[in-house]
Amino acid sequence: MTDNIPASDETARVEAAAQETTREGTGALAVLNSSVGRNAGLVVALVILCVVGAATAGDRFTSTDNALTILRYAATIGVVSVGMTFVIIGGGIDLSVGAILALSSVWCTTLATQQMAQDSTWLVMVGVALAVGAACGLVNGLLIAYGGVVPFIATLAMLASARGLAEIISNKKTQIVQVPEFIDFFNKEILGVQISIYVFALVAIVGWVLLNRTTFGRRTIAVGGNPEAARLAGINVKWHTVMLYVLLGVCCGIAAVLLIARTSTGSSTHGLLYELEAIAAVVIGGTLLSGGRGTIVGTVFGVLIFSILTNVFVLNNRSQSEQQLLKGAIIVAAVLLQQRLASRNSST
Amino acid sequence: MSEPMTAPTSAGALLQMTGIVKEFPGVRALGGVDLDVRAGEVHCLLGQNGAGKSTLIKVLAAVHQPDEGTIVWDGQEVSLSSPQAALRSGIATIYQELDLVPHLSVAENIFLGHELSTAGFSQRLRANRMARELLTRLGHSEISPTRSVGSLAPAGQQIVSMARALSRDTRLLILDEPSAVLDQEGVANLFRVIRSLTADGVAVVYISHRLEEIRQIGDRITVLKDGRTVATGLPVAETPTPELIKLMTGRAIEYVFPQRPTVAADGEVVLDVQDLSLSGVFSGVNLSVRAGEIVGLAGLVGAGRSEVLETVYGARRASSGTVTVNGRRLPRGSVTASVKAGVGLAPEERKSQGLLLDEAVYRNVTVSSLGAFSRGGFLNRAAEKRRAQELTTSLDVRPSGVTRAVRTLSGGNQQKVVLARWLLRECRVLLLDEPTRGVDVGARTEIYQLVRSLADSGVAVVVVSSEVEEVLGLADRVLVVREGEVVHEAAATDLDESTVLDLVMEGRA
Known part of the structure; x- marks a missing residue:
């Protein structure tokens, strides 16, 4: 309603001197609030986890093999999380990622698809997985942007139906991949690291460039930050929203490919609770659930933290239940911290 | 006493x-x-x-x-x-926007915040009885205390608000x-x-x-x-x-309006609005603006002025009528098409409709022109910052850094950022909704000068303001809007404030 800062000459001069300092403040919260600081916080969390891992599991944790195992696990969830980052920055949410992944994995491992792949090339399977993911994302996006269904409900419906369809197609049976070229390609090692892991790295880099260096990324931030202002500035908010969900759908397709390569199977039970892990990774990485702000680097850290946590629990033979409990606590802590940072932002 | x-x-x-x-x-x-x-x-x-x-x-x-x-x-x-x-x-206040909870009943709304209860259990029957007494006292015994407030007409809701005020011994x-x-x-x-x-x-x-x-x-x-x-x-x-x-x-007078050009603008008609209507809000609006001309819309809040602008802009979908810019008819309800055709809007609620408050100044300036700074979708951020810096410097936006968040600027400077956005697009038609709301007196003169110099450079400008003085001082031609209809149109120099006030309040001069 009123101006936050009077535009008197004096303040103008003082503030011009501090031009580049967009946000001032003291104390630990302010440090955590800068992008470097926030990532530093994540690095600290990561280091602590590694120390705990090394102390409790010793060589089994610190071995190169274990590191690669962690990364392979992280790759699947990580690709989904990068896509999820875009949707959340754009002001949405997608609960259906695990189900889309399952449907993609089933569709691209049906006998018919595999037959086609054997007749031509294994890339057919990759194409099918991406197309199924994109189609599911398109349905989500259209329902949300043009149908006016809130994202929570639209994607909840997709969560149920995509997995249902996956069960119908697969008849609830695990489908074994009979195309060795497919499996071999993603498990091939370059410099001792599997292709799957390179795929994750590539998706993260492309995601970072897309968010920070392209019109698409800029518009995503605008649409999530203030949809009405974005619309009045001439951005086609609805179409952009659709594209965000399609992007995430494609990411689910990529993740499905990586998961199939890791397990040699397509199954309607793939990707269970991936929505939880992906959203948690994004939030822990510092992306605001209210939209308009977030980073890919943070998300990658979030994914690594969760993956290492899982690994440390498994190495110590701790139960899945304990793992879930701790993960829940971490999510709450991350959101509480985020809210304090957000309220601090709006008051400066 | x-x-x-x-x-x-x-x-x-x-x-x-x-x-x-x-x-x-x-x-x-x-x-x-x-x-x-x-x-x-x-x-x-x-x-x-x-x-x-x-x-x-x-x-x-x-x-x-x-x-x-x-x-x-x-x-x-x-x-x-x-x-x-x-x-x-x-002391009880009933605001314009009634603060009722639509899904609660009339009685529950009346006693909201001071519920009648015994040991935490609400006394529904007593509340209903007392609500009925209050409503009867207000002459509206036909409103049932158990009805949900959302189902009442605005008049009925207002009565409920008054009953709530009375329930507190106002x-x-x-x-x-x-x-x-x-x-x-x-x-x-x-x-x-x-x-x-x-x-x-x-x-x-x-x-x-x-x-x-x-x-x-x-x-x-x-x-x-x-x-x-x-x-x-x-x-x-x-x-x-x-x-x-x-x-x-x-x-x-604490601020100065810029001089009008001595010769009336006789450029071509840039914006032509024919018989534009938005059902239930306004109807049959005709408006044509020449290059270099400033047209003002005067009227009360709620008379439909802002809605006219937003409909011209495509932010609301017209129920009938046409909007033509430079001879090309715009599709209804498409902001994207309007912006492409060279129309820009500085909206009434600058903070909620105009700006990305947490984003940097330069990003707010370039948000409508990202295509001009990108090659194959990749943005040239250095060029963005440079152009934004040039524009904000020429508009004297202070403080001058383009990487600071827009939130940290004053109202007048925020408005300049919005104007810079449309300057960057070199728009042909500029729609200004309450351009000086939340702008302090000193910065007003600057905004007025800026709008006039834009018009002088050939832009067709439409200004909406609830301050009659502003419309009269800034515009060349004024349309008076009352209850969704244009009731009067005249050159600004032929009108004075009291005539316009008479028109907006009573519908006759």
Whole structure:
């Protein structure tokens, strides 16, 4: 309603001197609030986890093999999380990622698809997985942007139906991949690291460039930050929203490919609770659930933290239940911290 | 009423406000307001938009704390610390936007915040009975206490709000433009209710833009202008309308309007609007603006001015009519197409509709022109910053860094950022909705100069403002809008403020 800062000459001069300092403040919260600081916080969390891992599991944790195992696990969830980052920055949410992944994995491992792949090339399977993911994302996006269904409900419906369809197609049976070229390609090692892991790295880099260096990324931030202002500035908010969900759908397709390569199977039970892990990774990485702000680097850290946590629990033979409990606590802590940072932002 | 009164003028006064000052950063909203209200009277508060009426009633309702001045309530100087304290003292406010909970019942709404209960269990039957008594007292026994409030018409909801005020033993009732949501019959009912309340000794502060209503219901008038009381306690019956309008206008000019070009703009018609309608809001609007011309739309809030602009822009989908820019007809309801055709809008709610507050200045400037800075979708951020820096420097946006968040700028500078956005696009048609709202006096002159120089460079400009003076000072031609229709059109130099005020308030000159 009123101006936050009077535009008197004096303040103008003082503030011009501090031009580049967009946000001032003291104390630990302010440090955590800068992008470097926030990532530093994540690095600290990561280091602590590694120390705990090394102390409790010793060589089994610190071995190169274990590191690669962690990364392979992280790759699947990580690709989904990068896509999820875009949707959340754009002001949405997608609960259906695990189900889309399952449907993609089933569709691209049906006998018919595999037959086609054997007749031509294994890339057919990759194409099918991406197309199924994109189609599911398109349905989500259209329902949300043009149908006016809130994202929570639209994607909840997709969560149920995509997995249902996956069960119908697969008849609830695990489908074994009979195309060795497919499996071999993603498990091939370059410099001792599997292709799957390179795929994750590539998706993260492309995601970072897309968010920070392209019109698409800029518009995503605008649409999530203030949809009405974005619309009045001439951005086609609805179409952009659709594209965000399609992007995430494609990411689910990529993740499905990586998961199939890791397990040699397509199954309607793939990707269970991936929505939880992906959203948690994004939030822990510092992306605001209210939209308009977030980073890919943070998300990658979030994914690594969760993956290492899982690994440390498994190495110590701790139960899945304990793992879930701790993960829940971490999510709450991350959101509480985020809210304090957000309220601090709006008051400066 | 047992305490002796201190000031002689306050004899019989239930409320006496003296020298109330309220400042917000950069804006002096109230600069010394006096108001005295007697028990059992209807005291009308008059003033143009921005005169300080809303701030004054918020001070009275203790939403805002005054910086200076005294409030004497019922013979005692008081300092109301919170809206709850004001309510406890017997001061109730009914705002324009009714604060009811639509899914709760009438009775539940009436007793919201002071529910009738025994040991935590609500006494529904007693609440319903008491609600029925209150509604009957207001002459609306036909409203069932168990009905959900959302199913009531606006008039009925207003009655519920009043019943809620009465449930608290209210002695002063503030009504902020209560007739805005009502039809004629509703207004008649409202007046009946007000009369029965004042007969019981309740004082009413009544805010309205409609002079004819004030004539019907008011006892005395206080006129505010630019945050000051210019007249108080005028008896309604003995004050002629021209005198009231003179009091409301005729302010000391604190800012300067730019010179109009000596030759009237005779460029080609850039924006042509034919028979534009938005069902239920406005109908049959015709408007054509030449290159270099500034056309103003004057009217009250709610008369449909902003909606006209937003419909021209495509942010609302017209129910009929056409918008043509440079001879090309725009599709209905597409902002993207309008922006492509060279139309820009500086919206009324700058912060919620115009800006990405947490984003850097340069990003707000370039958001509508990202295509110009990208190759294959990749943005050239250095070029973005450079262009934004050039533009903001030429508009004298201060402080000058383009990487600071827009949130940290003052209102006037934020408005310049919005204008820079459309300058960057080299738009042909600029639609300005309340261009100086929240802009302090010093920056206003700059904004006016800027708008005029844009027009001089060949842009067709449409300005909407609820400040009549602004429309008259800035525009070449003025359209007066009242209740969704253009009632008058004339060159700005042929109009004066009181004529326009007459037109917007009463529909005739």
